[in-house]
Amino acid sequence: MGTVSVVVHVGLPKTGTTYLQRVLAEHREQLREAGVLHPRLRPGAHFEAAVEVRGSAAKFGLDPTAIAGTWEQLCAEARAWHEQGGTAVLGHEVLGGASPSEVAGALAPLAGCEVHVVATARDLGRQATAHWQEEVKLGADWTFADLERTQLRADTGRDQGPDAGGRRPHFWHAQDWVDALTRWGGGLPPERVHLVVCPAPGAPPGELWRRFADAVGPGAGALRPDDAALPPANPSLPPAEVALLREVHRALAVRAERGGEALDRSTALRLVKREWAERELARGGPAARTPAALGPLLTEVTEAWVTETRASGWRVHGSRADLRDLSPVVGEPGDPHPDQPPPAGSDPDALAAAFLERAREQAGQATTARRGLLARLRRGKGPA
Incomplete structure (x- = not known):
């Protein structure tokens, strides 16, 4: 080369x-x-x-x-x-x-x-x-x-x-x-x-x-x-955490299908994937x-x-x-299957509700910030 x-x-x-x-x-x-x-x-x-x-x-x-x-x-x-x-x-x-x-x-x-x-x-x-x-x-x-x-x-x-x-x-x-x-x-x-x-x-x-x-x-x-x-850079999620993440996706989808609130794609990727799954759920432990x-x-x-x-x-x-x-790296016969139940005591529906609430809060904060910026511009002061 x-x-x-x-x-x-x-x-x-x-x-x-x-x-x-x-x-x-x-x-x-x-x-x-x-x-x-x-x-x-x-x-x-x-x-x-x-x-x-x-x-x-x-x-x-x-x-x-x-x-x-x-x-x-x-x-x-x-x-x-x-x-x-x-x-x-x-x-x-x-x-x-x-x-x-x-x-x-x-x-x-x-x-x-x-x-x-x-x-x-x-x-x-x-x-x-x-x-x-x-x-x-x-x-x-x-x-x-x-x-x-x-x-x-x-x-x-x-x-x-x-x-x-x-x-x-x-x-x-x-x-x-x-x-x-x-x-x-x-x-x-x-x-x-x-x-x-x-x-x-x-x-x-x-x-x-x-x-x-x-x-x-x-x-x-x-x-x-x-x-x-x-x-x-991308630590693996343990199998139970993958299961919990799946259940949260399902809970969000059920809420949307029933006419409730829904996370837009950009917000879901930011809140659920990057801020929660990749920062909090990926805390180590045996990978699937x-x-x-x-x-x-x-x-x-x-x-x-x-x-x-x-x-x-x-x-x-x-x-x-x-x-x-x-050469493919696979488990041994008798190893746990990747599909495991979510962690005991987890509540996917409550987590889905929390993500929706967080999205509302952030949208409100963004709206307030925009109104404040517009007010400053009208007064000729420019961005803070």
Whole structure:
């Protein structure tokens, strides 16, 4: 890989991407001095840009007009840095599922640059429970058994057609690294397409960064793995807490269906997902493990993808010899199933009511603040 390029990191979801984004952001100046730019427009710009590319603002509770042009702005900074002889890194895990037409639209502003595409991949055993948990945090009320029945055991193969994408079960569309790299790297020489293999459990802190930096190029390697050994960004929810979160979603849905109050998408993601689930419920404890009975299925799929990867000519960063770190990590026979009852004494309906009350309070505070600002403006005093 050359020392000058634009690297587009396209995910995949739940493969250490939040950790990598934090390393890039928290060491932005050190990396810049080494010739690697991680463009910064504002906090969350890479996420918003990826959502813009995917046209999925509604899913994430964003205003599409507020994020319009964000991807173009990031690409403009990357192009300018590239033209000065540096390497730029941009992207977000939301990009992984992009359709071919979305990929073409995303890469168009980078025409003329030496573009490299990087995907991170983790074993399907850990991915199954991580994907399930993330979907529940985003508002789904599925049990793990639901996921197994409707997605894990229901794949019909990759979609066909010039703009296929997303019609197979979401888990497989989101986690198929061969499919993602084929869509994103189809127009690139294979040596510009990179698979970064997430380390197996127990790997030294910073090992994922070492592998990712190897894909980005020499400048990124100036940041040593020990300097990139940040604590986990997204601690797992214990199974009982996942169950409680599901029940709260159901309680909110029942209230809305009966003509009561409802949380809009943006408010629900802020209050339920970010402020409660990710800050309070994620307090540690044993995480759910994919049942051992799924091991044969996940192993068969993994071996097929590994065979395709070896034949592709793509660069692999990690366990190059046999991609052993992608072997599915599943539970032992007799381990607790991921579907557990909520914590004793929990009251999902009371929690739903509390979230609605909190939303009312915040809406009232916002209204009062707006009225105060308008009053100050009328008096010619400007914002406080």
